[in-house]
Amino acid sequence: MADLGVMAILLGMALSAYSVIGSVIGVKIEMPALVVSARRALYMTMVAAFVASGALIAAFVQNEFAIKYVAEHSNSVMDRAFVWVAFYSGNEGSLLYIVLALSIMSAIAIWFAPKRMERSMPWTIAILAFVQLFYFFVLVFFASPFELIDIIPEDGRGINPLLTHPGMFSHPPMLMGGLIAITIPFAFASGALISGNYADDWVDVARVSAILAWGVLGAGMLIGAWWAYTILGWGGYWGWDPIENVALMPWLVLTAFIHSIMVQKRRGMFRMWNVALLNIAFVLAQLGMFINRGGPVVSVHSFASSTLGIIFLSFMLLSLLFAFGLFLWRMPQLKSNRAMESFMSREAAFLVNNFLFLAVMAVTLWGVVFPLFSDLARDVSVSVSAHYFDRANGPILLGIVLMMGVGPLLPWRKSSARSLKRWLAWPLIFAALTVIVLVALGVKRPIAILSFGVVAFTAASIMEEWWRGTAARHRSGDNWAMAWWRLVNGNRPRHGGYIVHLSILMLGLGIIGTNFYQQRTDGALALGESLVIDNYRIEYIDSDSSSRSDRIAQWADMSIYRIDPADYADEISFARAQGSDGFTLKDSTRRPNDRLIGQIQPWHGFYTDFNMVSVRSGIRSTIVEDLYVIPRDFLADGRISLAVSINPLAWWLWASGPFFILGTMVALWPQPVLERRPARSENKIRAMATGDL
Amino acid sequence: MAIALGALLAFFVVAVIAYPFVGSQRYRLVSQRSVNREKLRAERMRVYRKISDLEVDNESGDLTESDFQAQRDLLRVTAAKILREESGPDGPTMDSDEQLEQEISRMRDRSTRSSEGGGQSK
Numbered sequence: 001m002a003d004l005g006v007m008a009i010l011l012g013m014a015l016s017a018y019s020v021i022g023s024v025i026g027v028k029i030e031m032p033a034l035v036v037s038a039r040r041a042l043y044m045t046m047v048a049a050f051v052a053s054g055a056l057i058a059a060f061v062q063n064e065f066a067i068k069y070v071a072e073h074s075n076s077v078m079d080r081a082f083v084w085v086a087f088y089s090g091n092e093g094s095l096l097y098i099v100l101a102l103s104i105m106s107a108i109a110i111w112f113a114p115k116r117m118e119r120s121m122p123w124t125i126a127i128l129a130f131v132q133l134f135y136f137f138v139l140v141f142f143a144s145p146f147e148l149i150d151i152i153p154e155d156g157r158g159i160n161p162l163l164t165h166p167g168m169f170s171h172p173p174m175l176m177g178g179l180i181a182i183t184i185p186f187a188f189a190s191g192a193l194i195s196g197n198y199a200d201d202w203v204d205v206a207r208v209s210a211i212l213a214w215g216v217l218g219a220g221m222l223i224g225a226w227w228a229y230t231i232l233g234w235g236g237y238w239g240w241d242p243i244e245n246v247a248l249m250p251w252l253v254l255t256a257f258i259h260s261i262m263v264q265k266r267r268g269m270f271r272m273w274n275v276a277l278l279n280i281a282f283v284l285a286q287l288g289m290f291i292n293r294g295g296p297v298v299s300v301h302s303f304a305s306s307t308l309g310i311i312f313l314s315f316m317l318l319s320l321l322f323a324f325g326l327f328l329w330r331m332p333q334l335k336s337n338r339a340m341e342s343f344m345s346r347e348a349a350f351l352v353n354n355f356l357f358l359a360v361m362a363v364t365l366w367g368v369v370f371p372l373f374s375d376l377a378r379d380v381s382v383s384v385s386a387h388y389f390d391r392a393n394g395p396i397l398l399g400i401v402l403m404m405g406v407g408p409l410l411p412w413r414k415s416s417a418r419s420l421k422r423w424l425a426w427p428l429i430f431a432a433l434t435v436i437v438l439v440a441l442g443v444k445r446p447i448a449i450l451s452f453g454v455v456a457f458t459a460a461s462i463m464e465e466w467w468r469g470t471a472a473r474h475r476s477g478d479n480w481a482m483a484w485w486r487l488v489n490g491n492r493p494r495h496g497g498y499i500v501h502l503s504i505l506m507l508g509l510g511i512i513g514t515n516f517y518q519q520r521t522d523g524a525l526a527l528g529e530s531l532v533i534d535n536y537r538i539e540y541i542d543s544d545s546s547s548r549s550d551r552i553a554q555w556a557d558m559s560i561y562r563i564d565p566a567d568y569a570d571e572i573s574f575a576r577a578q579g580s581d582g583f584t585l586k587d588s589t590r591r592p593n594d595r596l597i598g599q600i601q602p603w604h605g606f607y608t609d610f611n612m613v614s615v616r617s618g619i620r621s622t623i624v625e626d627l628y629v630i631p632r633d634f635l636a637d638g639r640i641s642l643a644v645s646i647n648p649l650a651w652w653l654w655a656s657g658p659f660f661i662l663g664t665m666v667a668l669w670p671q672p673v674l675e676r677r678p679a680r681s682e683n684k685i686r687a688m689a690t691g692d693l
Numbered sequence: 694m695a696i697a698l699g700a701l702l703a704f705f706v707v708a709v710i711a712y713p714f715v716g717s718q719r720y721r722l723v724s725q726r727s728v729n730r731e732k733l734r735a736e737r738m739r740v741y742r743k744i745s746d747l748e749v750d751n752e753s754g755d756l757t758e759s760d761f762q763a764q765r766d767l768l769r770v771t772a773a774k775i776l777r778e779e780s781g782p783d784g785p786t787m788d789s790d791e792q793l794e795q796e797i798s799r800m801r802d803r804s805t806r807s808s809e810g811g812g813q814s815k
Contacts, residue, residue, distance in 0.1 A: 001695060002695075003695040003696055004696075004698050004699050007695075007696075007699030007702070007703070008699070008702065011699075011702065011703055011706060015706060015710070018710065032713075033713040034714075036713040037710045037711070037712075037713045037714065038710075040709050040710045040712070040713070041706075041710045043709075044706040045707075045708060047702070047706060048702070048706070051698075051702055055695075114731070114734045114735065115727075115728075115731045116728055116731035116734075116735050118728055119728055121777055123807075157699040199732065199736075200739075201732060201735065204735075231710065265739070266743065266746065347712065411756055412750070413760070441766075469749070469752065472752040473752065476752075487749075490745070490749050491745075491746060491749050524798050
């Protein structure tokens, strides 16, 4: 398989190079056959990438440990289901996966691109092929997944234990696929600019491909957060790790883009701004590849292959130079001839929200690059803590959520103070009621109360939008369900966006709950002992273990009881006096009001070849809160060391995922045939065109 | 075996990319006229979409009636102009986009003036 794989990636590199050169020369010397041939070469890179990937997967299936990559990332006892994960679990394989994803996306995008973009297509193809060429080049000369080893081991090292999790089937491929997918809208916009096509022809295809990249990247990050929550054993889901940040930054810029591109579509404004956003997103995606593979930062996600650092850094700088060189060259032609009429308009709200997204991106970027600069300039290693990101980004993110509520209520062009007052009234009343209820319930932290109020305001504004639109249709004779369905169907990008907004609010609830109201405690329990936190008692019932060639696993059976804190009043006051949220209980005799509500089985594995511990937290999840039990260690004296937390509203973090995907799909779903839509206008327009009116 | 598969793959891709040079089909650069026709059609679709969005906004109460009518009339005129250009005897011209932009700007100015004067464009 190694020979076939090597031939395929060599062929892929040659085809990409030919596609770049053929497209450019074909246009310059006006040789259509060469342009067509170069386009076909781009399609064929997909075939080459498929064959190379197939060869590597086959090598994993057949345990070909003569291939270094296979020997380092699998072994004979590895569950075969994880072959797909093993494929991209290392640097070389992940690069092959990236080029496979890019070649498939490029081929699909070019195949379905509208005919009106034909003149700029060779340039678009040249850009796509050039990016592919770079990755094939790295695969051939610096990071071949088909490198052979002289002494073939009897068995491989095995897959990284942290990757043996269901989330790994989708998190890395979605993250890498989402990052590289940004190349598609960037290539279409840049191709149009190079060819001198300044009209908005590229807008639709760039919008669709950007939403796809954004949706995939966003869902990938959310799955990654879930993975971290269940396997990393630190009780959190987002640590502002540099590798998380480099995925977040282009996502933020794409979020800004998919909002402001609506202004370009609707009002013909923000042309320059949108091109600049795509450029920033593309360069940030390349920064992500550099940080991830260059090894300048240590992260649980990083491949940390420092030899590739300079290559990826060079490519990132080249991307930066090309993108903004082209932008400056074509800037005069990109200027819009329309001005914003009022700051109380939807386009102004989009602009404010764009600035806020870029502000979060800038704060995050500074946190990522500061340690690198410090290391380079002063030879001092520093790290930026999560505290910095939380403090700096928190208020801006709250501002974004607020704008999510204000923006949809504003009309295009301008609004009057009177109508604005009318539209804002209900969301404001609902937000005020929420705050009053929270205060009455004893919620004390002002920032948390403010955050819940903003979430309530935005939720109410979305509901008001739906209510107004649905009621208007209901008055025309539709029943309520049909009226709402027609409303959403009538403008899918807008209402798909509202569904995504709802998912962001759900995410916001989870973030507020877990950040402001988490309770933590830890302790070591012998069999029969309990740990009490808030109104839970966790009783250690039993333990078991198993030994395999690659790991020693231990797990505990634990019962969870709901308790009446009054039954434990003395212990609770003692623990509080010690500054702790919980305490251990030697005597596990049930108190009168203890009620068994569930069982958990936290799992702890030690992987000898990797000298690494991997855990599966025991989680009892409800809509209100998660009881989260991390098995830190099984001690020699038979006790188990635990870290326990209560994570309020954590369920909402994961519940937001399906809504995010649903909203993205609704926004992307093709509209019905356009000619049929403005039926009331169609006849009039035709009469006007023929001079009958 | 692997070498044979690799050679077969190489032969296949070379055949696919060489075909435009040796096949019987002759390729031409897409004419400016057909690109312009396609562009006009896309532009008309965009205007139709804007009219549709405007109707949705109006039904939802996002626009005043006078604003709605003024914007819709402007878009209808724009769509009619594009339609006329699409079906014109000589087809679209090279600078049709520019002409269209100018025409839209003129109409917008007129519409703004008429709404400032308290009237409605019809």
